[in-house]
Amino acid sequence: MRPLIVDLGKDFRGGQHQALLLLQGLRARHHVPEFIAIRDSQMARRAKDAGISVHEVSPGSRRLAAAWNIRRLVLGNHVDVVHANEPHALSAAWLARAHRSVPVIAARRIALPLSTGSFAQARYRAAARIVAVSRFVERSVIASGLPAQKVEVIYDGVAIPSEATPAIRDGARGHFAISPDTFCIGNVAAFVPEKGHALLLHAFAELRKRFRPEPRKQSREMVPACVLLLRGEGPEQAALRKLARELEIQNDVRFLPPTADIETIFAAMDLFAFPSHAEPLGSALLAAMAHGIPCVALARGGVPEIIEDTENGLLVHNLDPAAFAAGLARLQTDPEYALRIGKAARAAVAASFSADRMVEATLQLYEKVTGDQ
Numbered sequence: 336m337r338p339l340i341v342d343l344g345k346d347f348r349g350g351q352h353q354a355l356l357l358l359q360g361l362r363a364r365h366h367v368p369e370f371i372a373i374r375d376s377q378m379a380r381r382a383k384d385a386g387i388s389v390h391e392v393s394p395g396s397r398r399l400a401a402a403w404n405i406r407r408l409v410l411g412n413h414v415d416v417v418h419a420n421e422p423h424a425l426s427a428a429w430l431a432r433a434h435r436s437v438p439v440i441a442a443r444r445i446a447l448p449l450s451t452g453s454f455a456q457a458r459y460r461a462a463a464r465i466v467a468v469s470r471f472v473e474r475s476v477i478a479s480g481l482p483a484q485k486v487e488v489i490y491d492g493v494a495i496p497s498e499a500t501p502a503i504r505d506g507a508r509g510h511f512a513i514s515p516d517t518f519c520i521g522n523v524a525a526f527v528p529e530k531g532h533a534l535l536l537h538a539f540a541e542l543r544k545r546f547r548p549e550p551r552k553q554s555r556e557m558v559p560a561c562v563l564l565l566r567g568e569g570p571e572q573a574a575l576r577k578l579a580r581e582l583e584i585q586n587d588v589r590f591l592p593p594t595a596d597i598e599t600i601f602a603a604m605d606l607f608a609f610p611s612h613a614e615p616l617g618s619a620l621l622a623a624m625a626h627g628i629p630c631v632a633l634a635r636g637g638v639p640e641i642i643e644d645t646e647n648g649l650l651v652h653n654l655d656p657a658a659f660a661a662g663l664a665r666l667q668t669d670p671e672y673a674l675r676i677g678k679a680a681r682a683a684v685a686a687s688f689s690a691d692r693m694v695e696a697t698l699q700l701y702e703k704v705t706g707d708q
Contacts, residue, residue, distance in 0.1 A: 336366040336701055339414040341405065341424035343397045347377040348525065349618035350444050353491050353693070354378065354420045358387050360694030369414060371401050371424070401427035409436045416440060416701050419462075429458045438463035438704035443472055444491070446613045446636055449479035456480070463704040466697075469616040469637030487700055490640075492693030493621045495685050499602045507602035511589070517560040518667050521604040521628075523597065523619040524611065526569030531610030531633065533571075533578060537656035538610070539563050540582040542663050561667070563608075566591040566600055601626040606666050606673065610651075610659060614638055621688050624648070624680035629673040631662040641688065647679035 338361065342354045354370075355378065361368045362385065372379040374391035382389050390408075392400035405428055408414050417433045418440040419425035425441045433439050441462040449455055459465055459476075465486045467473035477483050499507075505515075513519050520539065524530040543561065565575075565588065572590065579585040591600065601607075607623035609632035614620070616637040623630055624647070632638050634650040642648035649662040666673040 336361070336698065336705075337369070337413065337415045338366070338418055338701055339369045339371065339405065339408055339416070340418045340420060341371040341401060341427060342378060342420040343371070343373060343392070343401055343423040343427065344378065344421050345373055345376060345394060347381070349491070350421055350442070351378045352618060353444075355381055355385070356492060356494070356690045357418075357694055357697060358382055359385050360690060361698070362386060364694070364698070366698075369408060371404050371427075373397060398423055398427045398430065402430040405431040405433050409433050415705050418442070418697075418701075422458075425458045425462070426454075429461055434461040434463070438707070440700065440704065441465045442468070443476055444468045444615050446472065446475065446615045448475050449481070451479070463707070464700060466700070469640050471637040471640065472615045489693060489696045489700065490688050491616050491618050491621065492688055492690035493618065493625045493684060494690045495625050495681075496598070498627060498681075503602050507599045510599055511564065511603050513562055513603055514560065517562055518606070519562050519564060519604050520606045520608050520663060521564040521566070521600055521623075522608050522610075523566045523600065523623075524609075526565075526567050526571040526575060528571060529612050530567075531612050532565065532575050534654060534656055534659060535563075535608055535610045536575065536578050536582060536584065536588065538608075538659035538663060539588065540584050541656055541660035542667070543584060543587070545660065545664055561587060563588045564591055564600060564603070565589065566593065566595050566597070568593045597622070601628060604628050606631065606663065608659075608663065609633070609638070611635065611638070612654065617641065621684055625684045625688075627677040627681040629666050629676040630680060631659065631666065633659075641683070642680075643683070646676075647683045648676060 344351050358368050370382050370387050371390045373394050379389050379391050390404045416438045417428050419428045420442045428439050439462045443465050466489050468491050473486050473488050476486050579588045607628045607630045609620045614636040630648040634652045644650040651659045651662050
């Protein structure tokens, strides 16, 4: 199989990580993928490091330059199918008229409905299939007017890591100067409103209050040490730092740069918090679960397709910091239950959301649409 995968995203986020996993999985299965990406982007560098043939385009003219490359490769009979991993890539494929020569696959991994504009609709209608990353996204696409038979659900996947040894965990916590008796909550997401960081900070402040002894009791009980790690970047970071100061939790909240090693962060965590308000699926959530970390998440978007409440994670049904804090507290105060939840989370991801399953399902789709030509 000779797929051409196109991703014109300038940042390396969840969708780009999925494209990289797909490219690596295809190559490992002895297929010959080609890739179009932004010149000197992190995505292009990682793909080249993985041995993928990469065609780089200028960020200033990404759609037109990508369209020229797509047309050249398609008309030269170098590819069997074009896979547009995000909307700019789909625009480029449509401008190249790729769909007149080979099947075009359009990935849909955002929660918003499709635009009703004629250009947006034409791009998606020209595709042989629209790949939705969850049933939640599938419903959104169909509600936007596209035929159900053209929409296929392929869940995002994650690599299943080896379980962290006590030595790895101790090293990770030492890296972040987290003492052995400190409870570590983590979150990995861009600092944008829909990721729910403000709700999480309010919930964390509420959690601290739950364990603080009241002065009138004259108790000498120590407040359990607790820290919140936030890894990401984005326009909301300054406002979130200000909110942490206003809530008087700034000493317990650590803002980590996006360059902080994700595996080290996961190894240091006791609990993963996922307060995203409308997540199409949640690749960071899947990664945390694959590491066996117990998770608390909002029951929004595609999240309930991953988490079975109280079985492999805890779901919070309202945008209520107190309710979210109660979920965090339940896992903090019951380590045995948290351990069971974490093991069940890892098993669920291995069974249904592995990178291998995602690659195999995508390959089957390629074979189906090329066979229909």
